[in-house]
Amino acid sequence: MFGKKDFLGMIGLQLAIGFKKKNGNYLRSLCAEKMAGATKEDDFEYNSDKQILFKVGKVIGKRWQIDKKLDEGGFGQVYQVIDLQNRSRPAALKVESVMMEGGSAIKLEINVLEQCNKRKQLTHLPILFSAKKHEKYVYMVMELLGKNLRDFKTAYTKDLLPEKDWSRIGLQILHAVKSMHDRGFVHRDLKPANIVFGHQSNMAKFRTIHVLDFGLARGYAFYKKGHWTARKARLRIDFRGTFRYASPNMHRDEDLGRRDDIYSIMYILLEFNVSLPWQFEKDKDKVQNLKWFYEDNPKKLSTMLPAELGEVLPHLRQLTFYSRPNYSILYDGLLAVMKRHRVTLNDRYVHEPEDLYKEWVKAGSKRCQCEDMSAFMKADPIRINGPPTSSTTTIQDPGPTKEDPMLEGKSVNTNPSGRTKSQFDRGSSVSTHTSGMANSKGTQKK
Numbered sequence: 033m034f035g036k037k038d039f040l041g042m043i044g045l046q047l048a049i050g051f052k053k054k055n056g057n058y059l060r061s062l063c064a065e066k067m068a069g070a071t072k073e074d075d076f077e078y079n080s081d082k083q084i085l086f087k088v089g090k091v092i093g094k095r096w097q098i099d100k101k102l103d104e105g106g107f108g109q110v111y112q113v114i115d116l117q118n119r120s121r122p123a124a125l126k127v128e129s130v131m132m133e134g135g136s137a138i139k140l141e142i143n144v145l146e147q148c149n150k151r152k153q154l155t156h157l158p159i160l161f162s163a164k165k166h167e168k169y170v171y172m173v174m175e176l177l178g179k180n181l182r183d184f185k186t187a188y189t190k191d192l193l194p195e196k197d198w199s200r201i202g203l204q205i206l207h208a209v210k211s212m213h214d215r216g217f218v219h220r221d222l223k224p225a226n227i228v229f230g231h232q233s234n235m236a237k238f239r240t241i242h243v244l245d246f247g248l249a250r251g252y253a254f255y256k257k258g259h260w261t262a263r264k265a266r267l268r269i270d271f272r273g274t275f276r277y278a279s280p281n282m283h284r285d286e287d288l289g290r291r292d293d294i295y296s297i298m299y300i301l302l303e304f305n306v307s308l309p310w311q312f313e314k315d316k317d318k319v320q321n322l323k324w325f326y327e328d329n330p331k332k333l334s335t336m337l338p339a340e341l342g343e344v345l346p347h348l349r350q351l352t353f354y355s356r357p358n359y360s361i362l363y364d365g366l367l368a369v370m371k372r373h374r375v376t377l378n379d380r381y382v383h384e385p386e387d388l389y390k391e392w393v394k395a396g397s398k399r400c401q402c403e404d405m406s407a408f409m410k411a412d413p414i415r416i417n418g419p420p421t422s423s424t425t426t427i428q429d430p431g432p433t434k435e436d437p438m439l440e441g442k443s444v445n446t447n448p449s450g451r452t453k454s455q456f457d458r459g460s461s462v463s464t465h466t467s468g469m470a471n472s473k474g475t476q477k478k
């Protein structure tokens with residue numbers, strides 16, 4: 033059971049929570065030191081960041097057998113698992129210690145995924161299979177997806193992506209993000225590491241882009257008793273997201289809305305195209321000043337993108353927290369770039385392994401019709417475009433828009449036992465965790 037070393041670690045942790053921001057970083061590292069390598073239970077360990085570590089072969093929830101580690105984020109580990117009830121369907125399990133209580137990202141993430149996929153599984157969001165709370169950890173099991181765009185870029189290009197590829201990837205990211213917005217949520221941490229292709233074990237989806245990691249997502253509107261209502265903007269918020277991709281509004285501590293997700297998409301595309309003006313800048317003030325400069329001079333930043341996208345950044349500049357972005361401007365621009373390059377979503381990406389692409393063609397997977405998303409981009413099921421007033425912000429929720437050519441797929445089979453419904457914010461990747469502890473990776477997620 034508990035040894036002296038563990039006990040000291042626990043005390044340190046409690047103190048760290050108690051002292052919150054004041055002494056959080058120091059106590060956290062002290063606590064981590066005490067707990068380094070400590071085996072807390074028979075079947076798992078904590079690492080020095082007090083993340084839960086499972087051994088290969090361990091079975092979680094009598095069903096999910098750890099196959100291998102896929103990745104680790106700032107707050108938890110992600111494993112590939114074998115579904116003992118359906119061995120032909122590999123899955124991914126994300127786990128987080130309950131010691132993150134009060135700031136659990138996974139609980140929030142589960143809630144967001146369930147809400148977004150409630151009526152119909154959204155094409156570009158992972159399918160959630162199961163979510164449970166154990167005495168010492170919370171975990172969620174979802175469909176296994178492929179490489180994230182950060183790794184994809186490094187593995188295949190070492191540098192930039194060609195226009196004809198990032199325009200097609202961007203189109204799918206936009207679709208994913210708009211479909212979340214249409215369900216009342218903003219993502220708030222869009223970046224290449226949180227965007228993945230599908231997995232080759234599922235040919236039908238392996239060329240589909242998925243957005244994941246909803247640990248910082250938040251409802252900007254809520255649906256109650258048959259109505260959508262805008263959530264009031266807070267006067268200021270702590271930093272949320274990742275420095276490189278956060279919108280200029282975040283650097284003014286403003287509450288984050290739909291416009292800010294679109295800013296992040298634009299920064300991702302810029303990074304793919306020519307790299308960002310603040311790409312290698314480590315000084316946070318300089319990054320922020322560069323973002324503000326280009327916010328005031330959006331046309332200057334637009335010159336680093338193809339002319340077809342020239343209207344997007346000036347448009348974003350006009351929006352407030354409550355505004356509905358004009359998704360069609362970005363969509364039309366991306367489509368125009370694709371057309372200029374004569375590519376569709378069904379053509380091979382330049383850096384896509386040829387054998388896999390051929391396999392996909394051979395499998396005869398349903399061809400994607402998503403170049404025809406214009407009606408979906410125009411559809412406005414939430415109809416919130418200004419601050420809440422009793423007369424203008426309550427409307428009936430029509431559910432997923434019929435105009436969406438990508439809306440297909442199975443309903444979700446979730447098992448949300450043990451999760452709370454409260455919508456707390458996870459602490460920022462950059463500033464402090466809700467529990468007062470800084471992100472274990474330092475001050476910022478990569």
Ligand SMILES: Nc1ncnc2c1ncn2[C@@H]1O[C@H](COP(=O)(O)OP(=O)(O)O)[C@@H](O)[C@H]1O
Pocket residue numbers: 102103104105106107108110124126137158174175176177178179180225226228244245246247
């Ligand atoms: N369902 C999944 N399938 C495959 N890889 C995944 C899956 N979920 C997450 N990953 C990988 O794990 C990494 C970390 O997961 P993420 O959900 O972003 O956690 P964090 O909140 O710690 O950043 C991602 O960048 C991605 O590469």
Ligand SMILES: [Mg+2]
Pocket residue numbers: 105225226245
């Ligand atoms: Mg992540």
